[in-house]
Amino acid sequence: MILVLGHHDDSLTKEVRNRLAGNGREMLCLDEQELFSKTSFAFEQNGTHSTGYLRVNGTRIGLDEVSSVLLRVPRMWWPPEDLDLQDQMFVYHETSAAWFALLSSFECPMINRFDLAWWLSDITYPDALVHDLGRRLKVHTRTDSPADLLPPRILPKMPIPSCTSVYVIGETVIPRESTDRWTGNWVGERLPAIATWQRENGVGLCRLDFDREDEELHLRHIEIFPVLNEEPAELVQQIAGATAEMLA
Amino acid sequence: MILVLGSSKDSVFPAMNQCLRESGHPFIAIDEDNPSKHSVKREASNGQSVYRIVGDGCTGETPVNAIFVRHAVARTLDTKQLQEMGHLQGGLNYMLRVANCPILNPPANALSNYSKAYQVALLAEAGFDVPRSLVTNIPEEGRAFWEECKREVIFKGVSNMTTLAQLLTEDKLSRLDLLPCSPTLFQEYVAGDDYRVHVIGNEAFVTRVVAENVDYRRTSIINKEPILVEAGELDSDTVHRCIAFTHSLGLIASGMDFKKQTSGRLVALELNPYPQFTFYDRLSGQPITRAIVEYLIQNQAEETNVFA
Numbered sequence: 001m002i003l004v005l006g007h008h009d010d011s012l013t014k015e016v017r018n019r020l021a022g023n024g025r026e027m028l029c030l031d032e033q034e035l036f037s038k039t040s041f042a043f044e045q046n047g048t049h050s051t052g053y054l055r056v057n058g059t060r061i062g063l064d065e066v067s068s069v070l071l072r073v074p075r076m077w078w079p080p081e082d083l084d085l086q087d088q089m090f091v092y093h094e095t096s097a098a099w100f101a102l103l104s105s106f107e108c109p110m111i112n113r114f115d116l117a118w119w120l121s122d123i124t125y126p127d128a129l130v131h132d133l134g135r136r137l138k139v140h141t142r143t144d145s146p147a148d149l150l151p152p153r154i155l156p157k158m159p160i161p162s163c164t165s166v167y168v169i170g171e172t173v174i175p176r177e178s179t180d181r182w183t184g185n186w187v188g189e190r191l192p193a194i195a196t197w198q199r200e201n202g203v204g205l206c207r208l209d210f211d212r213e214d215e216e217l218h219l220r221h222i223e224i225f226p227v228l229n230e231e232p233a234e235l236v237q238q239i240a241g242a243t244a245e246m247l248a
Numbered sequence: 249m250i251l252v253l254g255s256s257k258d259s260v261f262p263a264m265n266q267c268l269r270e271s272g273h274p275f276i277a278i279d280e281d282n283p284s285k286h287s288v289k290r291e292a293s294n295g296q297s298v299y300r301i302v303g304d305g306c307t308g309e310t311p312v313n314a315i316f317v318r319h320a321v322a323r324t325l326d327t328k329q330l331q332e333m334g335h336l337q338g339g340l341n342y343m344l345r346v347a348n349c350p351i352l353n354p355p356a357n358a359l360s361n362y363s364k365a366y367q368v369a370l371l372a373e374a375g376f377d378v379p380r381s382l383v384t385n386i387p388e389e390g391r392a393f394w395e396e397c398k399r400e401v402i403f404k405g406v407s408n409m410t411t412l413a414q415l416l417t418e419d420k421l422s423r424l425d426l427l428p429c430s431p432t433l434f435q436e437y438v439a440g441d442d443y444r445v446h447v448i449g450n451e452a453f454v455t456r457v458v459a460e461n462v463d464y465r466r467t468s469i470i471n472k473e474p475i476l477v478e479a480g481e482l483d484s485d486t487v488h489r490c491i492a493f494t495h496s497l498g499l500i501a502s503g504m505d506f507k508k509q510t511s512g513r514l515v516a517l518e519l520n521p522y523p524q525f526t527f528y529d530r531l532s533g534q535p536i537t538r539a540i541v542e543y544l545i546q547n548q549a550e551e552t553n554v555f556a
Contacts, residue, residue: 101365
């Protein structure tokens, strides 16, 4: 059973679902609202052992039946407005903390296995990822100076037009445009270091944005929740294909 | 110079400042409850980020060689105040991510207790005995767990939002019907004395707490009833494991909570990365605050990229 947690209008989620369905894979598909508001669950921990199940529309799925997870929840969910603000905040955090614990217990492939910093929308986290990978790849980093008005949460960034960008899905490197092939080759030569970074940060799918000056790259941004809705269909299919392969 | 970041509405910040004052060591304290007084500026220097805190007497020129941080928590729903505090703390957190001096504790490494259920798994992996735990939003599962645990179960929040543990007694069972509104953490009830282990670097203070209620904070803070808080003892293996676990999370200090049954079984409940240690040193007489100040004084970085 593959757990597909993402919105129906998210082009990556949609394409991955189509591919998995085409291959006859059994899936449970839930969007964020369905996951956080309508999914019943029990998650028990006894020492280092955990068990439990999800119950959706009367169907019970054991946590040990889940073979992989696509996690594409945009973290826009908020509790019902009939609660007062204080209770909304409480329910929001209780729900997030519960799902984080449950999802963390999966030992199966999960794209992406987001860090708590992402769940908590720690705005310093994207820069920290850049500096960490930059160190491992031995490239300079060039993060933007924190804006005067800091964003209240982590929001996905679209590709920066002046940057050269590649998508990395597991060991698959996909240049965003044909002009990004040189960067793709450069990244491809560094896959062992990237694999270690992916494993340690739970990032199986991301977009790497670089500034390129002649043959020197400066890592500018890592998008671990790339939104592909405005990308060409062919590119979305390539990325979805690689993602579905990792999940299958 | 030592930088103290915290909240004047909290007991730790004034106690730290007082202890530093008594030590005679230079320090700067920034009260995050008055966030408009300070701002954080980033500069690039030789490929490295340099951070300068300016405002309210901070010139941004004095090297900061060690940092104590216990961020202020929002005590209001006022949007403007929340935005101002969030802005200052956001800037400080960027700084704390890359500061090359000791930070007690780096906020980025202090997230695990956001999810108590997740932290229980980490504690178990580190070799601690942990209580059998259930997170659920299904009423019948809560009830079944209660029966399986011989009707000796506590319940509390899953996240780090403040909640006090309560015994799930028969008269509270009807509240299980509220579970679909918000998942809850249930744990087997471990009767016994409480132990708090404060780790500071490679040192640890063990404190024993005896109280009437299952959550001694309810006895002491809400019911205003007396509790016994005194220096305690745990075996050295446990203490060393506490120190190692704290360090494994990238923390210098922590407050770890245990329950010890009369049988000797010691059960780890949670690790608090920002413990309210003043409560324990005030009541037990253990010099925990002083140990933290000593740690900061003795472990200052010679070179720094933070100035205030």
